[in-house]
Amino acid sequence: MAESESGQDKTEDPTEKKKTDAREKGEIVRSKELNTLAIMLAGSSALLIFGGALAQDLMELMRQNFSLSREVILDQRSMSTYLMSSGLSALLAIQPIMITLVLAAFLGPISLGGWLFAASSLAPKFSRMNPLAGLKRMFSVKALVELLKAFAKFLIVLIVALTVLSSDIDDLMRIGHEPMEMAIIHCLQVVGWSTLWMSCGLLAIAAVDVPVQLWEGHKKLLMTKQEVRDEHKDQEGRPEVKQRIRQLQREMSQRRMMAAIPEADVVITNPTHYAVALKYDPDKGSAPVLLAKGSDFLALKIREIAVANEVLLLESPALARSIYYSTELEQEIPGGLYLAVAQVLAYVYQIRQYKAGKGKRPDPLKDDLPIPPDLRRDS
Structure with missing residues (x-):
């Protein structure tokens, strides 16, 4: 159970105002594991979908660059032109995969917590430059949890990778006996499927991390009963202020009424x-x-x-x-x-x-x- 600076237990659910204020400060729930999972799944899926076309474009680019005439090679202006053309062709070839990765990097974070741009989050916080506070964060319970998550992620990815590679050992051996073009396409397929299965291995980490982040975010916003009462008082206003406002409203209403007679x-x-x-x-x-x-x-x-x-x-x-x-x-x-x-x-x-x-x-x-x-x- 969380405890406030005053010693009171934070047992009350956060009010809507508390949630709104936290959101304006940029304090929303995010999961790095969910973001990593989204990018890995999108990248491996894009590699499987666009990998064949990518291999064809890259092979065509290699043919063009390895079949230059002697005159072109000795001409510096021609070489710069070929370099620019080759770079543009390579960018166009990887464009579908890059667009997919950018969309995943954008949609992954907002899938939990929604879209938010808080200018206050960009402001420098000098308290984070305190070495003592930094050491405290390094040896905190949260840092230990992050370390355990990283180790668990490493073990899961390692186990899945060894399993996938051991099952694909025959395909890997056949690649050495295939023609160049077929071998490149085959390599991209093996890499794509291997990455996809390793990405699926991160589902277990994300499935645990998302509820934990939601729980920690809710726990951080918990309030004491006194905080709820103070907030309610601030929203409703002080009795003497409300009485004065009502008095002014009655006076204005009476003036309008008398003017209409x-x-x-x-x-x-x-x-x-x-x-x-x-x-x-x-x-x-x-x-x-x-x-x-x-x-x-x-x-x-x-x-x-x-x-x-x-x-x-x-x-x-x-x-x-x-x-x-x-x-x-x-x-x-x-x-x-x-x-x-x-x-x-x-x-x-x-x-x-x-x-x-x-x-x-x-x-x-x-x-x-x-x-x-x-x-x-x-x-």
């Missing part, structure tokens, strides 16, 4: 304890929207702003309480209040017509508006 069609009051401001836009065809609401002192401010901006005040205690408790700011009123609010808006329209001299004064709106029982709030 002049656009309201009507302010429905309790008459003193509650006040709600509604607006209906017939062009949008949606339900009326709650622009502002408040109780007690805030309700008084809403009424004052409404009077100052000539917004109609309407007393309907039951409807004011229902809207206050059932609707959030800038949201449409619930469907159960459509009929009651429609009667209010119709009354507001009649009042406007009357003030414009286009109709008679409407009768006062009754307080027995149709409010469903589930939306009704008693005083």
Whole structure:
């Protein structure tokens, strides 16, 4: 069980933030044995697939370079031209194998831990230049494990190589009696298969190393209970900071709410304890929207702003309480209040017509508006 500097046991699984921070620092799980296995398997497979074409190209290159005329040999400019041409031909011949090896060297590491480029990993670490720290790493348990892995890898590859070579002894003897071209192709096949079988021998090492690396990576990220609590506190924020943020958010919300009151069609009051401001836009065809609401002192401010901006005040205690408790700011009123609010808006329209001299004064709106029982709030 891992232990922290404070003496507490690291028993808690790493949090997502811990994993993210470690990844940003370049601390991810890697397996050198898996990378070696990928490169060896890719190289031997490419040699078996492209070995025949490679042998033909190299033999053709040798024929051209060993059949030069005397004039070409004595001409320095011609020799440089032949040298450049031969080098280009050799590069083109080994290109498929080289591309395969490059892809394996790229895909092998990212198969465990994924792709990552961390600039912090490139920064020099002067602590690694400390001779005492270097000696400590050399004689650590991890160094001993790496030594044992290297020795086990050597034994496995040696056993597989001896087994493969002993089984191919007849092919090796026949190569000496074959024509040159056939012997070269045969040699490449033997080398390819031998390398492939020796690469497969590394599967056992990689199969052990990958779980060990995953376990060590997880163990390194383990946290104490105090570290988890501290991280949670940092993420959530201090209580006084959160309280201040909520206070500022409420103040900003109230300022936006007060600024929207002049656009309201009507302010429905309790008459003193509650006040709600509604607006209906017939062009949008949606339900009326709650622009502002408040109780007690805030309700008084809403009424004052409404009077100052000539917004109609309407007393309907039951409807004011229902809207206050059932609707959030800038949201449409619930469907159960459509009929009651429609009667209010119709009354507001009649009042406007009357003030414009286009109709008679409407009768006062009754307080027995149709409010469903589930939306009704008693005083």
